[in-house]
Amino acid sequence: MRRRDDMTFPFAEYERRLRELRERMAERGLDGVVVSDPKNLMYLTDYQTTGYSYFQALVVPLDDEPVMVTRELEESNVRHRTWLERSRGVSDTGDVIVELVDALADCGLGQGRIGFERGSYFFPAHQQDRFHDAYGADLVDCYGIVEEGRIRKSDVEIAVMRRAAAAAEAGMAAGLAEAKAGVTENDVAAAISAAMFRAGGEYPAVMPYVTSGPRTMIGHATWEGRTIGPQDHVFLEVGGCYRRYHTALMRTAVTGPLSASLYSAQETMKHALAELRSRMRPGMTVAEVDALTHRLIDDNDVGARLITRAGYSIGIAFPPSWDEGYMLSLTAKDDRPLEPGMTFHLLPWMWGVDGDKTVGISDTVRITDTGCESFFTLDEDFVVHDPA
Numbered sequence: 572m573r574r575r576d577d578m579t580f581p582f583a584e585y586e587r588r589l590r591e592l593r594e595r596m597a598e599r600g601l602d603g604v605v606v607s608d609p610k611n612l613m614y615l616t617d618y619q620t621t622g623y624s625y626f627q628a629l630v631v632p633l634d635d636e637p638v639m640v641t642r643e644l645e646e647s648n649v650r651h652r653t654w655l656e657r658s659r660g661v662s663d664t665g666d667v668i669v670e671l672v673d674a675l676a677d678c679g680l681g682q683g684r685i686g687f688e689r690g691s692y693f694f695p696a697h698q699q700d701r702f703h704d705a706y707g708a709d710l711v712d713c714y715g716i717v718e719e720g721r722i723r724k725s726d727v728e729i730a731v732m733r734r735a736a737a738a739a740e741a742g743m744a745a746g747l748a749e750a751k752a753g754v755t756e757n758d759v760a761a762a763i764s765a766a767m768f769r770a771g772g773e774y775p776a777v778m779p780y781v782t783s784g785p786r787t788m789i790g791h792a793t794w795e796g797r798t799i800g801p802q803d804h805v806f807l808e809v810g811g812c813y814r815r816y817h818t819a820l821m822r823t824a825v826t827g828p829l830s831a832s833l834y835s836a837q838e839t840m841k842h843a844l845a846e847l848r849s850r851m852r853p854g855m856t857v858a859e860v861d862a863l864t865h866r867l868i869d870d871n872d873v874g875a876r877l878i879t880r881a882g883y884s885i886g887i888a889f890p891p892s893w894d895e896g897y898m899l900s901l902t903a904k905d906d907r908p909l910e911p912g913m914t915f916h917l918l919p920w921m922w923g924v925d926g927d928k929t930v931g932i933s934d935t936v937r938i939t940d941t942g943c944e945s946f947f948t949l950d951e952d953f954v955v956h957d958p959a
Contacts, residue, residue, distance in 0.1 A: 573654055573655075573656055575653075575654060578617045578652075578653075578654065579617055579731065579814040580617075580727050580728075580731075581727065582654065584725065584727055585615070585616065585617070585654055587725075588614060588615055588720055589615060589631070589637075591720050592604075592615065592631065592716065592717060592720060593631070593633055595716050595719060595720075596631070596633055596686070596713075596716070597633065599686065599711075599713065599716070600684060601633065601684055601685065601686045601711070601713060602632065602633050602680055602683030602684050602685065603630060603631060603632045603633060603675065603678065603680045603683055603685050603686070604630075604631050604685065604686040604687065604713055604716060605628050605629070605630055605631075605671065605675075605685060605686070605687040605688070606628060606629040606631060606688065606717055607626070607627065607628045607629075607687070607688050607691045607693050607694040608688055608691045608692070608693055608717070609623040609627075609693060609889045610721070610815075610887045610888065610889060610895075611629075611688070611717040611718070611721070612627070612629055612639075613815050613887055613889075614717060614720070614721055614887055615629060615631070615637075615717065616629065616637075616639070616649075616652075616653040616654060616655055617652050617653050617654070618639065618648055618649060618652055618653045618655075619648065619652065619815055619889075620645050620648045622642065622644065622645050623693060623889060624693075625641075625642045625645070625667075626667045626668075626693070626694070626695075626698060627639070627640065627641035627642065627645060627667075627693075628640050628641075628671055628694075629655075630671070630674050630675055630678055630680070632678045632679070632680060635678050635679065636655075636656060636657055637655060637657070638655070638657040638658060638659060638674050638677070638678060639653075639655055639657070639658040639659070640658070640659045640661065640667065640670050640671050640674050641658065641659075641660065641661065642660065642661055642663070642667075643660035643661055643662050643663070643665075644660075644663075645660075646658050646660035659673075659674055667698075668698055668701045668702055668705055669705060671702065672702070672705045672706050675706065681708070682708050682709075683708065683709070684708075684709040684711065685706070685708070685709065685710050685711070686710075686711050686712070686713025686716060687699075687702070687710060687711075687712065687713060688712075688713065688714045688716075688717075689712035689714050690712075690714040690715075691714065715898075718895075718898045721886060721887065721895070721898065722884060722895075722898055722899060722910075722912075722913060723910055723911065723912035723913055724886060724912045724913070724914050724937065725912065728816065728886070729912075729914075729937060731813055731814055731816045732813075732816045732817075732818055732886070732914065732935075732937075732946060733946060734771060734813040734814075734816075735772065735811045735812050735813040735816050735817055735818045736811060736818040736935065736946035736947055737770055737771065737772075737811070738767045738768075738770045738771055738772025738773075738811035738812065738813060739767065739772070739809050739810060739811025739818050739819065739820055739947075740770075740811070740820070740947055740948070740949050741766045741767060741769070741770035741772075741811075742763040742764065742766045742767035742770070742772070742779065742809045742811060743763065743807060743809045743820055743822055743949060744766070744949060745762040745763055745765070745766035746759050746760075746762055746763035746766075746779065746781065746807050746809065746822075746824075747807065747822055747824050747954040748762070748954075749762040749763075750783075750799060750805040750807070750824035750826075750954070750956070751799065751826060751956045751957075752799055752800055752801045752803065752826040752956065752958050752959070753798065753799065754798070754799055755794075755796055755797065755798050755799070756781045756782065756783055756786075756793075756794035756795060756796060756797050756799070756805075757794050757796050759781045759794065759799075759805065759807070760778070760779055760781045760793070760794040763779045763781070763807070763809055764778065764779065767809070767811055770811075771813065772811050772812055772813060773812045773813060773814070773815075774812065775810045775811065775812040775817060775888075775893060776810065776812065776817060776888035776889055776890050776891070776892055776893035777810055777890065777891070777892060777893050778793065779793065779794075779807065779808065779809045779810075780792070780793045780806070780807065780808040780809075781793050781794040781805070781806075781807055782794070782805070782806050782929075783797055783799045783803055783804065783805040783806070784797065784799070784800065784803050784804065785927060787804065787805075787806040787928060787929035787930070788922070788923070788927060788928070788929055799826060800826065801826050801958035801959070802826060802827075802958055803825070803826045804823060804824070804825050804826075804833065804928055804930060805823065805824040805825070805826075806821070806823055806929050806930060806931055807821065807822050807823070807824070807931075808820070808821045808931065808933070809822075810888075810893040812888075812893070815887050815888065815889065816886055816887055816888075817885055817886065817887075817888050817893040818885065818914075818916075818935040818946045818947075819885060819893060819894075819916045819933070819935055820916075820933050820934060820935060820947055820949070821918075821920055821931030821932055821933035822931070822932060822949070822951070822953075822954070823837070823930040823931060823932065823953045823954075824953065824954040824955075824956065825953050825954070825955050825956070826955075826956050826957075826958045827955040827956055827957060827958055828955065828958075829953060829955050830925075832873040832924055832925050833924065833928070833930065833953065835871065835872060835873050836871065836873050836875060836921050836924045836930050837930070837932070837951075837952060837953050839867070839868060839870075839871050839873075839919075839921065840868070840919050840920065840921060840930075840931070840932040840951075841932060841951050841952075842867065843864060843867040843868055843919035844917065844919055844932060844933075844934050844951065846863065846867060847860065847863065847864065847917055847919070847934075847936075847943070848934070848936060848942075848943050848944070848945060849942075849943075850863065850943075851909060851936065851938060851942070851943035852909065852938065852939075852941060852942045852943060853908065853909055853910055853911055853938060853940065853941075854908050854909065855908065855909050856905070856906045856907065856908055856909070857899065857900075857901055857902065857905040857906070857907050857908075857909070858902070858903050858904060858905050858906055860881055860882070860901050860909070861880065861881040861901045861902050861903050861905075862903065863881075864877065864881035864882070864901070864917070864918075864919050865877055865881065867919065868919050868920075868921060871921065873921075873924045873925060874923055874924065874925060874926055875921035875922060875923045875924045876921070876922060876923060877918075877919065877920065877921065877922070878922050879918060879920075880896070880900045880901055880902045880918070881901040881902070881917065881918060881919070882900070882901040882915045882916050882917040882918045883895060883896035883899065883900045883901060883915065883916055883918075884896065884898050884899040884900070884913065884914065884915055885914055885915065885916045885935060886914055894916065899913070901915065901917075901918075909938050910938060911938055911939060911940050912937070912938065913937070913938045914935065914936065914937045914938075915935070915936055915937075915938075916933060916934075916935050917933055917934050917935070917936060918931075918933050919932070919933065920932070920933060930953070932951045934946075934947060935947065
């Protein structure tokens with residue numbers, strides 16, 4: 572393993588991650604694993620590229636140096652970004668699966684018991700079929716073996732997430748200030764993006780969600796040029812990113828004055844977040860967090876409801892999503908206890924206020940040894956602009 576001074580984390584952090592992965596491999600009787608998810612590659616090696624649609628994989632032997640198999644163009648990312656000493660570049664006319672099998676053989680794993688991420692979006696079924704045919708030995712699903720380490724963030728990861736939070740907060744503040752009558756959703760999105768990037772943020776896994784008026788009732792819609800009018804409301808969700816780590820928050824702007832129902836929704840969400848932050852701590856279960864969130868939000872007098880999970884793990888992400896919900900989502904019937912180092916985007920948002928409005932206030936938090944703390948300081952009240 573070679574040391575580089577410009578990596579995201581101290582070298583010892585990567586040594587720990589690799590050591591703990593190998594401990595889990597040994598527990599499962601694996602001689603090696605093939606890691607293909609871009610988030611897991613980033614976690615283990617600091618490798619990143621926007622070209623992850625081309626198949627790439629890290630071979631991690633139990634007792635030998637790892638080797639990356641990737642597109643020849645992307646091999647420069649291995650040399651310049653990671654601690655890896657071994658890589659195999661594949662030309663655009665080459666066969667990456669053949670190269671992967673050859674890499675396993677070169678690592679002394681030609682007949683080993685090899686784990687691979689069967690559930691990875693980035694290891695398509697047709698390539699998995701070819702891998703099985705070409706390898707011809709013992710392949711087993713080890714999906715989630717890297718994520719077991721990712722679910723609890725270290726202190727150095729929390730520090731990087733704070734930088735992502737600073738970018739997210741700068742973007743959200745700019746978007747709220749811009750969200751006035753007469754401007755377009757595109758103007759708001761531009762203000763958010765410029766402020767995030769100027770604050771040190773990098774391209775996020777998802778660009779900001781910006782909707783106004785009746786468009787706020789469309790799930791996962793974002794800006795489409797609509798002009799914000801007087802007596803309108805604007806829903807914003809922003810994910811800030813630094814070194815692929817994300818934090819996210821929702822806020823709402825109103826081209827005033829604030830109606831009684833919108834004020835009630837604001838206070839309901841603020842109360843829910845305050846209760847969650849005061850109660851979430853190690854030992855509380857995922858199901859208890861979900862139940863508390865839904866009870867607090869569904870107990871409202873404005874006709875709204877929480878139609879989604881109560882939140883999700885958040886951290887390393889690449890497009891198309893910034894959440895780690897596939898690792899852990901805050902849902903009912905999950906009795907897993909919260910643990911120190913877990914980080915969540917909490918979602919006590921409200922769909923259907925007055926039947927035709929979606930509004931939101933959300934938070935990204937980390938679980939500490941004794942409780943829970945937010946990454947943000949931005950005021951949670953709706954921003955109210957003069958409609959004129």
